[in-house]
Amino acid sequence: MSSEHGHVPHRGRPDPRTEQHLTPEQIQALEARVKALEAVLVAKGIVSPATLDELASIYEHDIGPMNGAKVVARAWVDPAYKQRLLTNATAAIAELGFGGLQGEHMVVVENTPTVHNVVVCTLCSCYPWPVLGLPPTWYKSAPYRSRVVIDPRGVLREFGLELPESVEVRVWDSSAELRYMVLPERPAGTEQLSEAELAALVTRDALIGVAKVNVKSDRA
Amino acid sequence: MKRAATPHIAEMSGPASLPRRSGELVFHAPWERRVFAMAVALCEQGFYTWDEFRERLIAAIAAGERRAQQDPTQRAPSYYESWLAAFERLLVDKGIL
Numbered sequence: 001m002s003s004e005h006g007h008v009p010h011r012g013r014p015d016p017r018t019e020q021h022l023t024p025e026q027i028q029a030l031e032a033r034v035k036a037l038e039a040v041l042v043a044k045g046i047v048s049p050a051t052l053d054e055l056a057s058i059y060e061h062d063i064g065p066m067n068g069a070k071v072v073a074r075a076w077v078d079p080a081y082k083q084r085l086l087t088n089a090t091a092a093i094a095e096l097g098f099g100g101l102q103g104e105h106m107v108v109v110e111n112t113p114t115v116h117n118v119v120v121c122t123l124c125s126c127y128p129w130p131v132l133g134l135p136p137t138w139y140k141s142a143p144y145r146s147r148v149v150i151d152p153r154g155v156l157r158e159f160g161l162e163l164p165e166s167v168e169v170r171v172w173d174s175s176a177e178l179r180y181m182v183l184p185e186r187p188a189g190t191e192q193l194s195e196a197e198l199a200a201l202v203t204r205d206a207l208i209g210v211a212k213v214n215v216k217s218d219r220a
Numbered sequence: 221m222k223r224a225a226t227p228h229i230a231e232m233s234g235p236a237s238l239p240r241r242s243g244e245l246v247f248h249a250p251w252e253r254r255v256f257a258m259a260v261a262l263c264e265q266g267f268y269t270w271d272e273f274r275e276r277l278i279a280a281i282a283a284g285e286r287r288a289q290q291d292p293t294q295r296a297p298s299y300y301e302s303w304l305a306a307f308e309r310l311l312v313d314k315g316i317l
Binding site: 030040 | 229230240245247249250251253254255256257258260261262264265267298301304307308311316317
Protein backbone atom coordinates (compact mmCIF):
# COMPACT_ATOMS: atom_id res chain seq x y z
CA MET A 1 0.00 0.00 0.00
CA SER A 2 2.62 2.50 -1.00
CA SER A 3 1.37 6.03 -1.28
CA GLU A 4 4.38 7.17 -3.27
CA HIS A 5 3.20 6.14 -6.70
CA GLY A 6 0.54 8.00 -8.60
CA HIS A 7 -2.39 5.65 -8.27
CA VAL A 8 -4.78 5.50 -5.44
CA PRO A 9 -4.02 2.24 -3.65
CA HIS A 10 -6.56 -0.42 -4.45
CA ARG A 11 -9.09 -1.17 -1.84
CA GLY A 12 -11.13 -4.26 -1.33
CA ARG A 13 -8.13 -6.50 -1.75
CA PRO A 14 -7.03 -8.62 1.18
CA ASP A 15 -3.83 -7.57 2.84
CA PRO A 16 -1.05 -9.90 1.63
CA ARG A 17 0.50 -9.91 5.10
CA THR A 18 -2.35 -12.04 6.36
CA GLU A 19 -2.37 -14.37 3.40
CA GLN A 20 -0.11 -17.00 4.83
CA HIS A 21 -0.66 -20.56 3.89
CA LEU A 22 -0.19 -22.28 7.17
CA THR A 23 -0.27 -26.03 7.55
CA PRO A 24 -2.93 -27.48 9.87
CA GLU A 25 -0.12 -28.31 12.33
CA GLN A 26 1.12 -24.73 12.34
CA ILE A 27 -2.40 -23.43 12.87
CA GLN A 28 -2.91 -25.84 15.75
CA ALA A 29 0.34 -24.74 17.35
CA LEU A 30 -0.65 -21.07 17.07
CA GLU A 31 -4.11 -21.73 18.46
CA ALA A 32 -2.56 -23.59 21.39
CA ARG A 33 -0.13 -20.75 22.12
CA VAL A 34 -2.90 -18.16 22.12
CA LYS A 35 -5.16 -20.36 24.21
CA ALA A 36 -2.39 -20.88 26.75
CA LEU A 37 -1.74 -17.15 26.99
CA GLU A 38 -5.42 -16.45 27.44
CA ALA A 39 -5.67 -19.10 30.15
CA VAL A 40 -2.80 -17.50 32.08
CA LEU A 41 -4.27 -14.02 31.80
CA VAL A 42 -7.72 -15.24 32.79
CA ALA A 43 -6.27 -17.13 35.77
CA LYS A 44 -4.49 -13.95 36.88
CA GLY A 45 -7.80 -12.10 36.65
CA ILE A 46 -6.42 -9.72 34.04
CA VAL A 47 -8.87 -10.53 31.27
CA SER A 48 -12.11 -12.41 30.86
CA PRO A 49 -13.07 -14.25 27.69
CA ALA A 50 -16.23 -12.12 27.42
CA THR A 51 -14.37 -8.81 27.55
CA LEU A 52 -11.89 -10.02 24.93
CA ASP A 53 -14.73 -10.90 22.64
CA GLU A 54 -16.44 -7.59 23.26
CA LEU A 55 -13.24 -5.68 22.63
CA ALA A 56 -12.60 -7.45 19.33
CA SER A 57 -16.20 -6.76 18.31
CA ILE A 58 -15.80 -3.07 19.06
CA TYR A 59 -12.82 -2.90 16.75
CA GLU A 60 -14.47 -5.04 14.09
CA HIS A 61 -17.87 -3.39 14.02
CA ASP A 62 -17.88 0.01 15.65
CA ILE A 63 -14.96 0.92 13.49
CA GLY A 64 -16.71 -0.35 10.44
CA PRO A 65 -19.09 1.88 8.54
CA MET A 66 -22.07 0.39 10.36
CA ASN A 67 -23.16 3.52 12.21
CA GLY A 68 -23.12 5.64 9.06
CA ALA A 69 -25.01 2.90 7.24
CA LYS A 70 -27.78 3.01 9.85
CA VAL A 71 -28.03 6.78 9.49
CA VAL A 72 -28.39 6.44 5.71
CA ALA A 73 -31.02 3.70 5.97
CA ARG A 74 -33.07 5.80 8.38
CA ALA A 75 -32.88 8.77 6.01
CA TRP A 76 -34.07 6.56 3.13
CA VAL A 77 -37.17 5.36 4.97
CA ASP A 78 -38.03 8.49 6.96
CA PRO A 79 -38.27 11.74 4.94
CA ALA A 80 -38.56 13.88 8.08
CA TYR A 81 -35.36 12.35 9.45
CA LYS A 82 -33.62 12.93 6.15
CA GLN A 83 -34.60 16.59 6.31
CA ARG A 84 -33.16 16.89 9.81
CA LEU A 85 -30.02 15.05 8.69
CA LEU A 86 -29.40 17.46 5.84
CA THR A 87 -30.15 20.50 8.01
CA ASN A 88 -28.25 19.53 11.16
CA ALA A 89 -26.35 16.33 10.66
CA THR A 90 -24.64 16.32 14.05
CA ALA A 91 -27.96 16.45 15.90
CA ALA A 92 -29.68 13.96 13.58
CA ILE A 93 -26.82 11.48 13.94
CA ALA A 94 -26.90 11.93 17.71
CA GLU A 95 -30.61 10.98 17.63
CA LEU A 96 -29.47 7.48 16.70
CA GLY A 97 -26.96 7.47 19.51
CA PHE A 98 -23.82 8.06 17.47
CA GLY A 99 -21.34 10.85 17.79
CA GLY A 100 -18.75 12.05 20.21
CA LEU A 101 -15.05 12.24 19.58
CA GLN A 102 -14.37 13.33 16.00
CA GLY A 103 -18.04 12.93 15.18
CA GLU A 104 -19.01 16.45 16.01
CA HIS A 105 -19.61 19.07 13.31
CA MET A 106 -20.90 16.63 10.77
CA VAL A 107 -22.30 17.74 7.46
CA VAL A 108 -24.21 15.31 5.27
CA VAL A 109 -24.31 15.96 1.53
CA GLU A 110 -26.92 14.26 -0.61
CA ASN A 111 -26.30 12.45 -3.89
CA THR A 112 -28.99 12.93 -6.52
CA PRO A 113 -29.33 11.81 -10.14
CA THR A 114 -27.53 15.03 -11.13
CA VAL A 115 -25.04 15.58 -8.27
CA HIS A 116 -22.42 13.18 -6.95
CA ASN A 117 -20.51 14.09 -3.79
CA VAL A 118 -17.13 12.81 -2.72
CA VAL A 119 -15.26 13.52 0.51
CA VAL A 120 -11.55 14.05 1.09
CA CYS A 121 -9.32 15.65 3.64
CA THR A 122 -6.58 17.40 1.70
CA LEU A 123 -4.82 18.73 4.79
CA CYS A 124 -4.44 15.62 6.89
CA SER A 125 -6.92 12.81 7.28
CA CYS A 126 -9.90 14.22 9.12
CA TYR A 127 -12.53 11.58 9.23
CA PRO A 128 -15.77 11.14 11.18
CA TRP A 129 -14.70 8.12 13.20
CA PRO A 130 -17.80 7.32 15.20
CA VAL A 131 -19.91 7.33 12.06
CA LEU A 132 -17.64 5.98 9.35
CA GLY A 133 -15.31 3.90 11.45
CA LEU A 134 -11.70 3.24 10.52
CA PRO A 135 -10.47 5.42 7.71
CA PRO A 136 -9.30 3.24 4.85
CA THR A 137 -5.60 3.36 4.02
CA TRP A 138 -6.18 4.99 0.65
CA TYR A 139 -8.14 7.85 2.23
CA LYS A 140 -4.94 9.03 3.86
CA SER A 141 -2.74 8.43 0.84
CA ALA A 142 -1.17 11.43 -0.85
CA PRO A 143 -2.45 10.45 -4.33
CA TYR A 144 -6.06 10.32 -3.20
CA ARG A 145 -5.84 13.52 -1.22
CA SER A 146 -4.30 15.53 -4.03
CA ARG A 147 -5.80 13.93 -7.12
CA VAL A 148 -9.44 13.73 -6.07
CA VAL A 149 -9.49 17.53 -6.01
CA ILE A 150 -7.80 17.96 -9.40
CA ASP A 151 -9.39 15.05 -11.23
CA PRO A 152 -12.32 13.65 -9.26
CA ARG A 153 -13.80 11.81 -12.24
CA GLY A 154 -10.49 10.11 -12.96
CA VAL A 155 -10.08 9.01 -9.35
CA LEU A 156 -13.67 7.76 -9.17
CA ARG A 157 -13.06 5.80 -12.39
CA GLU A 158 -10.14 4.06 -10.66
CA PHE A 159 -12.59 3.05 -7.96
CA GLY A 160 -14.78 1.59 -10.68
CA LEU A 161 -17.31 4.41 -10.61
CA GLU A 162 -17.97 5.84 -14.05
CA LEU A 163 -20.20 8.93 -13.92
CA PRO A 164 -21.89 10.45 -16.96
CA GLU A 165 -20.74 13.93 -17.95
CA SER A 166 -24.20 15.22 -17.05
CA VAL A 167 -23.58 14.45 -13.37
CA GLU A 168 -21.91 17.24 -11.46
CA VAL A 169 -19.15 16.03 -9.12
CA ARG A 170 -18.69 17.98 -5.91
CA VAL A 171 -15.60 17.44 -3.78
CA TRP A 172 -15.88 18.25 -0.07
CA ASP A 173 -12.73 18.91 1.92
CA SER A 174 -13.09 17.76 5.53
CA SER A 175 -11.29 19.56 8.31
CA ALA A 176 -11.11 19.44 12.07
CA GLU A 177 -14.11 21.79 12.13
CA LEU A 178 -16.27 20.13 9.50
CA ARG A 179 -16.52 16.48 8.65
CA TYR A 180 -18.54 15.34 5.69
CA MET A 181 -20.49 12.22 4.97
CA VAL A 182 -22.28 11.39 1.75
CA LEU A 183 -25.93 10.38 1.72
CA PRO A 184 -25.92 7.98 -1.23
CA GLU A 185 -28.90 7.42 -3.51
CA ARG A 186 -31.20 4.60 -2.53
CA PRO A 187 -30.80 1.93 -5.19
CA ALA A 188 -33.80 1.01 -7.32
CA GLY A 189 -35.59 -2.19 -6.50
CA THR A 190 -35.20 -1.87 -2.72
CA GLU A 191 -38.77 -0.83 -1.92
CA GLN A 192 -39.48 -4.10 -0.14
CA LEU A 193 -36.39 -4.01 2.07
CA SER A 194 -36.52 -3.25 5.78
CA GLU A 195 -34.44 -0.49 7.33
CA ALA A 196 -31.96 -3.06 8.64
CA GLU A 197 -31.68 -4.71 5.24
CA LEU A 198 -31.12 -1.33 3.64
CA ALA A 199 -28.37 -0.51 6.15
CA ALA A 200 -26.61 -3.75 5.20
CA LEU A 201 -26.33 -2.51 1.61
CA VAL A 202 -24.48 0.68 2.53
CA THR A 203 -20.73 0.42 2.28
CA ARG A 204 -18.03 2.59 3.72
CA ASP A 205 -16.93 3.59 0.22
CA ALA A 206 -20.44 4.84 -0.57
CA LEU A 207 -20.39 7.03 2.54
CA ILE A 208 -17.15 8.64 1.35
CA GLY A 209 -18.56 8.94 -2.15
CA VAL A 210 -16.18 6.73 -4.12
CA ALA A 211 -18.92 4.18 -4.80
CA LYS A 212 -22.66 3.97 -5.20
CA VAL A 213 -24.87 1.72 -3.13
CA ASN A 214 -25.75 -1.37 -5.11
CA VAL A 215 -28.23 -4.08 -4.46
CA LYS A 216 -26.11 -7.07 -3.55
CA SER A 217 -25.68 -9.51 -6.40
CA ASP A 218 -27.11 -12.46 -4.47
CA ARG A 219 -30.31 -10.49 -4.15
CA ALA A 220 -30.60 -9.40 -7.75
CA MET B 221 -13.15 -0.74 29.48
CA LYS B 222 -13.41 1.82 26.72
CA ARG B 223 -16.44 1.64 24.45
CA ALA B 224 -14.71 2.88 21.36
CA ALA B 225 -11.68 2.00 19.31
CA THR B 226 -8.57 4.02 20.03
CA PRO B 227 -7.23 5.99 17.07
CA HIS B 228 -3.54 5.40 17.85
CA ILE B 229 -4.16 1.65 17.76
CA ALA B 230 -6.42 1.62 14.73
CA GLU B 231 -4.36 4.11 12.77
CA MET B 232 -0.91 2.57 13.09
CA SER B 233 0.99 3.07 9.87
CA GLY B 234 3.81 1.32 8.04
CA PRO B 235 4.57 -2.35 8.64
CA ALA B 236 2.65 -2.28 11.92
CA SER B 237 -0.62 -1.10 10.31
CA LEU B 238 -3.54 -3.41 10.98
CA PRO B 239 -4.49 -5.68 8.09
CA ARG B 240 -7.77 -4.50 6.62
CA ARG B 241 -10.08 -5.04 3.73
CA SER B 242 -12.12 -2.02 2.63
CA GLY B 243 -11.11 -0.34 5.85
CA GLU B 244 -12.41 -3.03 8.12
CA LEU B 245 -10.22 -5.25 10.23
CA VAL B 246 -9.48 -8.66 8.80
CA PHE B 247 -9.03 -11.69 11.00
CA HIS B 248 -8.49 -14.99 9.24
CA ALA B 249 -8.81 -17.17 12.29
CA PRO B 250 -10.28 -16.90 15.78
CA TRP B 251 -6.81 -17.02 17.35
CA GLU B 252 -5.86 -13.81 15.47
CA ARG B 253 -8.90 -12.07 16.88
CA ARG B 254 -8.14 -13.32 20.43
CA VAL B 255 -4.53 -12.24 20.46
CA PHE B 256 -5.46 -8.88 18.95
CA ALA B 257 -7.98 -8.32 21.75
CA MET B 258 -5.57 -9.46 24.48
CA ALA B 259 -2.89 -6.97 23.46
CA VAL B 260 -5.44 -4.14 23.31
CA ALA B 261 -7.08 -5.15 26.61
CA LEU B 262 -3.86 -5.12 28.61
CA CYS B 263 -2.87 -1.78 27.14
CA GLU B 264 -6.24 -0.31 28.08
CA GLN B 265 -5.71 -1.59 31.61
CA GLY B 266 -2.41 0.24 31.80
CA PHE B 267 0.01 -2.69 31.82
CA TYR B 268 1.97 -0.96 29.05
CA THR B 269 1.62 1.90 26.60
CA TRP B 270 0.63 1.19 23.02
CA ASP B 271 4.02 2.46 21.86
CA GLU B 272 5.72 -0.25 23.91
CA PHE B 273 3.66 -2.86 22.12
CA ARG B 274 4.06 -1.26 18.70
CA GLU B 275 7.87 -1.14 19.03
CA ARG B 276 7.95 -4.88 19.72
CA LEU B 277 5.52 -5.57 16.90
CA ILE B 278 7.71 -3.71 14.41
CA ALA B 279 10.79 -5.52 15.76
CA ALA B 280 9.06 -8.91 15.46
CA ILE B 281 7.99 -8.24 11.87
CA ALA B 282 11.52 -7.13 10.93
CA ALA B 283 13.08 -10.15 12.65
CA GLY B 284 10.74 -12.50 10.81
CA GLU B 285 11.61 -10.95 7.46
CA ARG B 286 15.33 -11.16 8.26
CA ARG B 287 15.06 -14.84 9.13
CA ALA B 288 13.19 -15.56 5.91
CA GLN B 289 15.81 -13.71 3.86
CA GLN B 290 18.70 -15.53 5.47
CA ASP B 291 17.09 -18.93 5.24
CA PRO B 292 15.00 -19.56 2.13
CA THR B 293 13.35 -22.58 3.76
CA GLN B 294 11.78 -20.26 6.35
CA ARG B 295 8.70 -18.29 5.44
CA ALA B 296 8.17 -14.79 6.83
CA PRO B 297 5.61 -14.90 9.64
CA SER B 298 2.12 -13.55 9.02
CA TYR B 299 1.12 -10.27 10.61
CA TYR B 300 -0.63 -11.88 13.58
CA GLU B 301 2.17 -14.40 14.14
CA SER B 302 4.43 -11.39 14.63
CA TRP B 303 1.76 -9.82 16.81
CA LEU B 304 1.68 -12.93 18.99
CA ALA B 305 5.48 -12.99 19.27
CA ALA B 306 5.53 -9.29 20.21
CA PHE B 307 2.81 -9.77 22.80
CA GLU B 308 4.60 -12.73 24.43
CA ARG B 309 7.81 -10.74 24.49
CA LEU B 310 6.12 -7.76 26.11
CA LEU B 311 4.46 -9.92 28.77
CA VAL B 312 7.86 -11.34 29.68
CA ASP B 313 9.48 -7.87 29.65
CA LYS B 314 6.77 -6.56 31.96
CA GLY B 315 7.01 -9.53 34.31
CA ILE B 316 3.42 -10.55 33.64
CA LEU B 317 4.41 -13.98 32.37
